[in-house]
Amino acid sequence: MSDRLPDSDLTRHRRLREQGSLDRADLDVILDAGFVCHLGVVIEGRPVVVPTVYGRDGRRLYLHGSVASRSLAGGGPVCVTVTHVDGLVLARSVFEHGVDYRSAMIHGVPRKVTDPDEKLAGLRRLTEHATPGQWSYARQPNRKELAATTLLVLSLDEASVKIRTGGPDDGDGPDAELGLWAGTLPLTSTWGTPVPDPALPPGIPVPDHIARREGAGQG
Amino acid sequence: MSDRLPDSDLTRHRRLREQGSLDRADLDVILDAGFVCHLGVVIEGRPVVVPTVYGRDGRRLYLHGSVASRSLAGGGPVCVTVTHVDGLVLARSVFEHGVDYRSAMIHGVPRKVTDPDEKLAGLRRLTEHATPGQWSYARQPNRKELAATTLLVLSLDEASVKIRTGGPDDGDGPDAELGLWAGTLPLTSTWGTPVPDPALPPGIPVPDHIARREGAGQG
Known part of the structure; x- marks a missing residue:
């Protein structure tokens, strides 16, 4: 499989193309740096975005089902977005203000994990992703708990990345003459x-x- | 207007009702504590979730349009979700693991702000929300910049809140006998x-x- 992310219509960056990355390593790093995503689904024609926990396993993402499960029973498309906010970009002009961030967006149709062995392996990945070492420390799920857990798995094939780093862009324009402080406030x-x-x-x-x-x- | 959030079908908490809040003050606190939301829209039947900057003005939310504007030209519904992750809940059993968080979800159809005065006021709110004091310090938008900025405004009428705080729930069950450490890891x-x-x-x-x-x- 390619190390390049696909440049499909849905993942193409329309407005700020220079911030896009087509490097799969960037995607992995962004996903591995977090454990809560925003899962978007369509329910009766309306978007619903819920935070949920995820864990990456190679080119798959495991998602804790919970709230969004109702709509996902029908096998509808989802959008999973993970964002890390790195700071405020404070420019000379309000117009050039922005945010330093790293964001990954994944499109696809998730599959509900039903096989008990696969579910156990997926929950292990989810647990270890958020808290490495915790799976073998805590009591692992029994059959009843396994059945009560909704786990989804989503391919990372259709994914895109956007990254903004560094300071403001108006240091070489006329606003530089204003004598105002400009820079970033890290978070x-x-x-x-x-x-x-x-x-x-x-x-x-x-x-x-x-x-x-x-x-x-x-x- | 009521200080209670509406208990409509879309905002009703199905799975974890005990974590819901119908207090509008909780909504305001959660929104005011952040400045980046996840904006969900429906494009050609598929959900798209993008991070964007927002600012609250009473019972309205201003949103920086950017990427999602294409789909919003048609006046479609959106879902705006703001989440603060406060820590990992580490229980004795994997099944009881969770996340301490505060999350707000707003549904509605945003309006594109076109009036220059309203747009200026909205951008001021957006700027001051993220960086209090910055609007009067930096150079404010001129007419051309104002025209080049897409600003949306969304009512906070249909909103819901979910909060989870505190430690794990299995301290009084049979798993307490396992002698494992349990608690929260704050973030x-x-x-x-x-x-x-x-x-x-x-x-x-x-x-x-x-x-x-x-x-x-x-x-």
Whole structure:
């Protein structure tokens, strides 16, 4: 399979083509940096966008079904978008203001995972994507829990990426003469100190795979 | 007007009703804590979800048009979703894992703002929402820039809110006997140190309304 993303009609960047990337590695990095996507579906002709958890497995994306499942029973198309906001771009003119961000958009028709083995493997990927090390630490799903979980799988074949980095674009225009400050105000997401469940008895340590994330960036 | 959000078919919470809020103050707080939404539209029967910038003005939301404008020319319905991810909920069992988050979803048919005065006021709101103080600091849009900007306005009448806070729910069940650590791993967004545009001449200070955000939380 190609390392280039498809340049189809739906994924073509109309307005800001220079921000598009056709490199599949960019897609993987953006997806792997997050764990919550916005899943768009069409219900009775109207768009509905819900946040949900995902996990990437090679060129497939596993999605926690939940709210959107009703509309997906019919096998309709979805759009999954993952966005990381990296900062505000503060230019000399309001018109040139913008946002530094990395965003991935995936189109396709997801399949409901029904085979128990595939569902277990998919939930493992979803869990490990958000919290590496947690699948083997926590109690894994039993048959009843597995049946009660809706899991979708979506191909990453039709995907596109948009990235904006760096400062404002009006540093070499007439507005540079205004003498105004311009630059970026970065925004970062960071994992904090683990908060124990109040119901937890004393003496149970935070496992290392969770403790070591404190202070690390996310996104 | 009511301070309660409507309990319509589209905004009713089917799966996790306990997480819903019908308090309009919750909606305002969630919207005001962010500046990037996911805008869902339907294009040729397929959902398309794009990130874009917004600003709240009372019970209206201004949206930067850009990519989605093509489909919106026809006056179709949109869904705007704003989500803040507050942390991972790490339970004893994989099945009880989840995410602490605050999310707002707005349905409606946006109107394209064409009146120059209204557009200027809307862009002011959009700018001030993301960066308070920036509208009067930066150069405001001229007539040509105003014409080149697509701005949409959407009523907040049909909106819903979902919030999940706190730790896992399996502290009082049989899994508590497993002796596993359980709790939350918080995730926070923070504004960083302003980065000057490399094209900026020396001696221009970071304005106070930007400098003072450093270290402050976002979301």
